[in-house]
Amino acid sequence: MIARIIRIVSKEYTLMDESGQRYDAIVMGKVRLQMTPAAGDLVEAECADGRWVIQKVLPRRNRLIRPFVANVDQALIVMSVKDPDFSPPLIDRLSMLITEAGIEPLLCVTKCDLGISEETEQRIREYENGPMRVIRTAKGSLDPSLAHILRGKISVLTGQSGAGKSTLLNQLEPSFHLATQEISKALGRGRHTTRHNELHEVAGGLVADTPGFSSLDFSHITKYELGQYVPDFVRYIGKCRFNDCIHQNEPGCAVKEAVAEGRIPEVRYEDYLSVLQMIQDRKEKYI
Ligand SMILES: Nc1nc2c(ncn2[C@@H]2O[C@H](COP(=O)(O)OP(=O)(O)OP(=O)(O)O)[C@@H](O)[C@H]2O)c(=O)[nH]1
Ligand SMILES: [Mg+2]
Ligand SMILES: [Zn+2]
Structure with missing residues (x-):
């Protein structure tokens, strides 16, 4: 059968087929050597001796490293207006990395x-007013468009620890009880409530809740391509006098x-x- 990996806990995999049925599975060692399977991957699995065994990982459309999820349709940047502070530089950096991964960024202001x-x-x-879709949410009042946005898609929630990612999922799916924590604790160094990666069934879609992070990695991006990953720049790319314009001087x-x-906006350009x-x-440094 063909099914999707929705959960990985050490060497145990949970698969879900198109009808929503779940299966426990393991993976052949040779498969893991070729490509580390990620949540979101479509796989071929066979039943042998009463156990499902993943035989092959099907080609991916894209893949995020953090969280490690494949075939992602969209990433919601979850950013609170305060506690922790609203941070345009963080939104801009995240949207560049998400766009570079071939995934659509959305902003969810909590x-x-x-x-x-x-x-x-x-x-x-x-x-x-820019090209990214923006949703505003508040405690107790959830924008109904959010459920609509998630339906039928694989989405990833990303953003600072304490921004309210797990809270959003709990609100969308009241049967859920993802651990959330007091903001004072969430802001303490190195403490994260959300620990493992898993795709949750939420509002008719699959959503990965992600722990907050401490650093972002741009090491794989060159100065010549960075501009094309800024959502606000996209419509101007290719219209500069020089082909190799890095939009600087x-x-x-x-x-x-x-x-x-x-x-x-000036701030977008400064970021x-x-x-x-x-x-x-x-x-x-390196050349
Ligand atoms: N006032 C208010 N508080 C909120 C809202 N959303 C979340 N919170 C609170 O913010 C705190 C942190 O929320 P979490 O959902 O745990 O944050 P998180 O983004 O999942 O954090 P990590 O898992 O550590 O990355 C909790 O105490 C929530 O109750 C909101 O819309 N309004
Ligand atoms: Mg969380
Ligand atoms: Zn330019």
């Missing part, structure tokens, strides 16, 4: 019940023109420049 400062409100509006740069004319700088510093 804890709107805590009150939104004028500055944060302006930043949120800039995202709402070049004349005739369509991105810089759009920033000057207010079509791309791009700071990641670009990071990549350039790395290049100087």
Whole structure:
């Protein structure tokens, strides 16, 4: 049969077929040597001696490393208006990495019940006016469009520890009891409530809840390609005077023109420049 891996706990795999039926399975050693199976992978499995054995991992459409999930349709960047602080640089870095992985980023602004400062409100509006879809949620009032967005898709929730990722899933699926924790503890160093990766059945879709993270890795991205992974830049890519424009100091740069004319928010461009700088510093070190 063909089924999807929805859970991996050490060497035990849980598969789900198209009708939603679940099976416990193990994987052949030779399969694991070729490619480490991820949650979200479609696999071929056979029943031998009353046990399901994964024989083959089917080709992937894409794959995220953190969390390790394959065939992802969209990634929701979960960001609270405060506790922890709203962070455009983090949203921008995450959206670049998600776009680079061939996955659509969405922004989910949580804890709107805590009150939104004028500055944060302006930043949120800039995202709402940009190409990323934005959803606002608050304790006790869940935007119904969220369930619609998740239906029939594989989604990943990502964002700082304490942003409210597990809380969102619990609200969407009241039968769920994912562990959440007091924000004071969530913000303590190295403490995360969510520990393992698994695809949960939520609102008619499959969703991976992810633990908060401490670092983001841009080491596989070159300065020439970074711009094409910024959602706000995408419509201007290829319109600069120079083919190898990195939208920094070049004349005739369509991105810089759009920033000057207010079509791309200044902060978005500054976040791009700071990641670009990071990549350039790395290049100087290693070449
Ligand atoms: N006021 C308010 N509090 C919220 C909201 N959403 C979540 N919280 C609280 O924020 C705290 C952290 O929520 P979690 O859902 O555990 O956060 P998480 O993103 O899953 O955190 P990690 O699993 O550590 O990455 C909990 O105390 C929640 O009750 C909200 O919309 N409004
Ligand atoms: Mg969590
Ligand atoms: Zn340019």
